[in-house]
Amino acid sequence: MIKGLALRLSWPYVGEVARSLLGVVLAVAVALHWGSAPAAIAAGGSAAIAGATALQDGTRSRIQLVVAVSLAMGAAAFLGALSAPHAPIFVVVVGLWCLIAGLVWTLGSNAGLVAAAAAALLVTSSAVAQPFADVVTTTVLTVTGGLTQAVLVAAWPRQRWQIQRLALTNAYRSVARHARLLATEPVDAAGSALSFDPTPLISLRDAFTGSDRQARRRPPAFRGLYGLPERIAMTLAALGPSAGTPEVAAVLAAAADVLDGIAGSGRGAHDVAQRELLRLDTAVAAITGSPAAAGRRLQTQLWEAATLRFTGSAVPAGTVQELRRPPVSELAAAARATLLTNLDWESPILRHAVRLAAAAAIGTAAARGTGMSHGYWIALTVVMVLRPETAHTYTRCITRIAGNAVGVTVATGITAVLHPSGVVSALLAVAFVGIAYAVSGIGYAALSAALAAAIVFLLDISGAADSATIKELLIATVIGGALAVASHLLLPDRSLIRLRQRAGELLKAEIDYAAAVLRAFVHPLHDAAELDATLTGAWQRATRARSAFEAASGSVRAEAPEVRRWLMTYRGALNAVTGACATLESHLPTPDVAVDRRFVVAVDDYVDSLRGDLPSAGQPWTVDAAHLTEADQQLKQAAALLAIDNAGQRVLVAEVATITRHLLAIAPPVGFTRVG
Known part of the structure; x- marks a missing residue:
């Protein structure tokens, strides 16, 4: 039963998964028509990664994220295909890319996984050598494959988000009405303290979490969307007994106007919230005595709510003086500063990056030196199983390796018997990507097996695998897994x-x-x-x-x-x-x-x-x-x-x-x- 619960918790919205899988099929079909098999492989991989990115919960624009991921996939495909004919250069490119991909984990788990996926796309670019004209075509189709997901996201937006947005608006307006009533009528007809109706807040939480609240952890900004109105309402309740004083009444009136601005839409709402926040700051500064602490807490919460609403960032309240999205230069500077803090030999992120780069480069060099026809699976296995984990490292690593081996065996066996090719092979790959989404809450082994099977079908889009291929892929998988485990043994964390x-x-x-x-x-x-x-x-x-x-x-x-x-x-x-x-x-x-x-x-x-x-x-x-x-x-x-x-x-x-x-x-x- 617990496994079933985990499955329900991790299963994304079915409609969005279907949209993502449709994007992969479209990307492969277009690439097969306008390009070659390597182009279809890269385009399908890019579409799958961009589709997974679009499924992530967050407050930032999904379309912007998908576009950025598509460009990164295009860069990986271009560098991999361009350097693949030159073995020494390709080994260096793989090592440097994996080093950077390992460091990207400092920016977050999602960013690290996308960087690892791009490394996998780069590694598989060596499967078939291409002339420069085909390299350019492959790059264009790779970017186009990812952008297909952006088009589908725009044409098929998340319906649940529309429900969530309406619930969020209703909750903020409800809290604003309560604040305004407290400012004008702090007690009801019976002389009791005025209480707020929590129904809109409960509806808001239900809209964001549904029936699977237990154990679900969302990004801080996402969880703040439904958590902040609750906290603000509770702080208003704390100010209720003092609402009869002019100073507290002024704070409550300003807070109501701020909340109305947060609940509104368009440029006018932003201007209202910005103006009323400044008025709130002045009103809070005038409070003295016991209500002062609750007033400052309300001020902090409203700044945080407004910042989250208009910038999409969970910025600590009081650290910004203007409600605006940070420009790209500021985001780049913050990312660079975060990366620099991890350029320390004690950092587990740096050690992971070195392990990943060394194991992938050695695996690529071994594949090129021995002439293995499917040698790229060595580095691919390294990329798939290594994570910046400092606990349960070997257990998780070996579990992923075993899952990869099972997935490779099953998929290659099907390919060797049925010889699917073209769109049929792409459909099988998409089916296993869907299985990967379904089993993502069960464990590492099931997820790794499904992903490995999907990659096998996508890479063998020409349907040329035979019974001997199973042995070659298993040998490459075992070698790659051994390199991954050895990298942890030789360079463990402190x-x-x-x-x-x-x-x-x-x-x-x-x-x-x-x-x-x-x-x-x-x-x-x-x-x-x-x-x-x-x-x-x-x-x-x-x-x-x-x-x-x-x-x-x-x-x-x-x-x-x-x-x-x-x-x-x-x-x-x-x-x-x-x-x-x-x-x-x-x-x-x-x-x-x-x-x-x-x-x-x-x-x-x-x-x-x-x-x-x-x-x-x-x-x-x-x-x-x-x-x-x-x-x-x-x-x-x-x-x-x-x-x-x-x-x-x-x-x-x-x-x-x-x-x-x-x-x-x-x-x-x-x-x-x-x-x-």
Whole structure:
């Protein structure tokens, strides 16, 4: 059942997957008509990679990303095809490209995967030598294949995003109305504090997360779209008791105007939000006394919401003075600075880049030196299995190698028997790409097998494979896998870096366990067996992560006092989190107990803050201390809404305070920030 849940969580929108696969078929068909088999291979690969890019969740324009990826694929195909006839030059090109591709992981996981895919496209360009005119044609068709996905994205936009945009607009307008009412009528007819209706906020969260909220982690900017309105509403509730004072009323009125601007569209909305944010800054500066902290928090949240709305970036509030998208020069400078910080021999990203470049270059040289007809699969296997991982490295690497071998065997066997070619071979490749999407939540082996099979069908678009090809491809796959494993053996990450990574995985597993328990209090499952399976699965993952952490700590020389103190602090904090979760499990409420929906919103936001942001590749998992503290405060305020029969939820509030206190003690990691 847990595997089925993982599959449902990872399955993208079916319509978008169909659109992406259609783009691959169109790209191959056009390339076969106007170019050659190598051009069709490159165009199909480019379309598949661009299509996967278009499926990523985020706030930036998908069309811009797809265009950028298409150009990168064109550059890889051009360099690979141009240098392929000259073995020494081709080996150098492969090595340099893989070195850069490895460093690109510093910009994010998606960027790193795209760079690795481009390296795979470059490596396979050596399969067939081409004259210069055909090289140019191949490059043009490669870019065109990727741009096909951009055209399909524009013609077939994500329907769900339209629903999400409408829900986001309704939520911000609802919060704006509440802020305006607080400014003018802070109490209702009965003299009680005015409360907000959480229905639009719950609808917003449902529109973004659907029914698969558990364990889904989206990019920070994407999750902020539905999380920020909830946090703003909770901060307005904190300002409610002081809404009768002129200073707080002025802040609430300005906040309402800002929210109206964020909910609007067009240039006018941007100008309104920019103008009213400046008025809000002035109003907040005038607040004194106890409401000042909540006013500053509201100011921070509104700047963050406006920045996210009009720039598409999760920029920390207060760091910008103008709502604008950063120009390309600023983005390039930031990327360059990030890359430079990882040009350190202690960096796991640099070590990964060196491993990838060395193994791919050696594999390419070996293939050229031995004259293997399918020798490019050596470097291709290296590119497919190596990742900047410092935990479970060998297990994951070997699992991917085994998956590649299975995929190669199955696909080559089908090709050797049926000899599909042209569009038929492309359709088989597309079918296995679809299978890769379907099994992406099951594990590394299934995903690697599906991708390897798809690549086999795409590369053998002429249908020339025979029974001897299976043996050649398996030998090349094994050699490439051996080079990948050997690169880790000869150039491993530092032991303390591996320990930090294990610690991050343990923290992530404990957070998943805590999130599952917390959500059971406000989203109870009526099926006791399903609830038990969910909590048991989360607990078992945490137990395995703890064993891996202890094994890593046992292999590290903890002679430095700061390392010993860090280990004691980390163990103590996570043991306390486990104890709090065990207490919560023993007080789970019955499903028929009604809970105020505003409290549900506060718990959901706390779970989001608990999970934190996805770390960069090679970095350990941490929690966002500022967001976690804010969410904890809002949860305590929402506890006043609980009824007398909400005994279990009151226990939750107390144990959440324990969880927050101990997690803040280890976020960010203390003891050593630079290890070697």
